[in-house]
Amino acid sequence: MKEFFDPDWGPATLGVRAAEPRGENGEHSAAISLTSSYVFRNAAEAAARFSGAQDGYIYSRFSNPTVEAFERRLAAMEGGASCVATASGMAAVLSLCLTVLKAGDHILSSRGLFGSTINLFNNYLTKFGISVSYVDQTDLAAWEAGLRPNTRLLFAETPTNPLVELADIAALADIAHRHGALLAVDNCFLTPVLQQPLKLGADFVVHSATKYIDGQGRCVGGAIVGDAQRVGKDVFGFMRTAGPCLSPFNAWVFLKGLETLSVRMKAHCANAQGLAEWLSEQVAVRRVHYPGLREHPQHALAQRQQAGFGAVLAFEVEGGREEAWRVIDATRLLSITANLGDARSTITHPATTTHGRISAEARAQAGIGENLLRIAVGLEDLKDLQADLARGLSG
Ligand SMILES: Cc1ncc(COP(=O)(O)O)c(C=O)c1O
Incomplete structure (x- = not known):
């Protein structure tokens, strides 16, 4: 894996050049690492990989060079330290919620959400003691008034579907943080080329890579981007255990999608x-x-x-x-x-x-x-x- 890239490069350069995977054969265009598992030279190496004492790949549910290349490139474009790729956009929303929320917590969300996200919040998360309420996307006073003592996550999609109403990301981040809550923004309508929510104060970006990142309607996938602890360790820990992982083939299509x-x-x-x-x-x-x-x-x-x-x-x-x-x-x-x-x-x-x-x-x-x-x-x-x-x- 070629490590060098400059985080100050523009989004076009990062999309083409950040985290270029380079295999042993020096492929100029990334090769696909289509394997479910990796072999070790001996028992000691296997033990060292599993214990974490040695870096390296083990099993593609949680570590794969092609998936990792897509994650690193998208993280660079969003300005985040870490990215975890998922099987779909909905798997990204689910993985984020199951990582940061627990029974008794409350989600405060914009009303203008994708239907499956509303369905997930209302009909599934509520089964586990997580409550949710909705406010108008554009009404900052309503967001403020909607906070409850147990509000842990603010969630917005901006612009909304279909009326393209915007959330003021910096203002929502401020409301969330003053309350000790976190802000997640679904950035799939604009992509990091047009909007970088983390730079405006959001804690998480979620993506349906199925949309513009693919760009030609071929593959389903998603991602969560954020900091090294909450995403790199916590969301990753959920993902490697629960398993809503992205396939290496789809990761390769998305990696190519980021280039254009x-x-x-x-x-x-x-x-x-x-x-x-x-x-x-x-x-x-x-x-x-x-x-x-x-x-x-x-x-x-x-x-x-x-x-x-x-x-x-x-x-x-x-x-x-x-x-x-x-x-x-x-x-x-x-x-x-x-x-x-x-x-x-x-x-x-x-x-x-x-x-x-x-x-x-x-x-x-x-x-x-x-x-x-x-x-x-x-x-x-x-x-x-x-x-x-x-x-x-x-x-
Ligand atoms: C804004 C938004 N978020 C999330 C999703 C879910 O993504 P996926 O279909 O990849 O699960 C969609 C899908 O249409 C969407 O439009």
Whole structure:
């Protein structure tokens, strides 16, 4: 493993060059270490590895050179001392919670979370005596008021899905730390190229690497990044015991994904900005939600804490479900799917897909109407995306 990299390098350089794994054969592009276990030269070496007296690989549930290369590179890009890779984004959230929380603890979370994270918190963590309550992402007074004596973890996803509302990470870190709690930020919408929550005071970053880190919709995986004790020792200790580990093959795909992440995110953002501006001009569109638009209520915060506005946008059409579905059904290029972070643009109707299982009342409270559509803008030519949407908007 080549050790040298400069933490002050920019995100593009770190993505290409940090923690380059170099095998015995000097491969320029990382080789994949596709093995479940490692052999030792003799019994003494085996004993030394198992006792920790000697560094080296033992078993791929907890140590593998390809997985380690991905972890080190992502840690460098996020500005964290340690990273633990996991089998999925949800495995990252679960591993973090089961490491830092115990029965009797409370999670204070933003309401605007990915549905499976809400499901995990409400229906599984509560079985083990962990309580959870939710506040509005943008309302700092509500976060402050929502703290309880046993609040141990604040959790936010920024920007949110689908309305791209932001959390003020530095302010939330301050609220958490004044209370003796920890802040975790799900950074999968922006990636370390556009936002580095640890540098703004967050204690943990969680990722679904399935999204932009892969970037082409191939593999499922995740990661937790943070300091050497809480992540490098504590989360790692949970992971090696419980076993929600990342496969070396997927780690290799993600390692390669990090090499192009910076250039892809810039292209995603440029397309999303162009599409948001174009949508704002369409008579059939009532409102566009995108932090890159000057009228977005948190445009200034986005400029302050992000290096780009991201590639997810939502818009409201004039009318209701019928008019929204007409836009979807008229597309020939955009993929009708709820996934995001792919080179291919995707379009979805949140009220009947990603948010279809929550009550109509909760949806209304969250601002997710029947006329709302979400696009995760991909890497196609902007004019082709516009033409694809124009058909359904002009009818
Ligand atoms: C914001 C966010 N966090 C976490 C996840 C879960 O990631 P995974 O599907 O890799 O488990 C997703 C998946 O869509 C997501 O959008």
